[in-house]
């Protein structure tokens with residue numbers, strides 16, 4: 001494989017500040033539901049974690065906080 005310094009064509013780069021390393025995914029209106037079981041000694045053990053996103057999910061630049069939601073689909077596709 002030849003050495004190649006050019007970025008992969010599908011990398012997301014912030015058009016405002018050029019950041020291409022750190023991004024934030026922000027979910028609005030999230031309902032967090034956790035199921036707990038109470039133990040004999042009165043302590044609780046979490047059994048199940050259900051979170052439901054009711055609002056929009058945004059992709060935000062980690063450097064300048066520009067809204068990059070237009071890239072969110074690509075972000076989701078590249079999430080492993």
Ligand SMILES: [Zn+2]
Nearest residue numbers: 014017061064
């Ligand atoms: Zn930026």
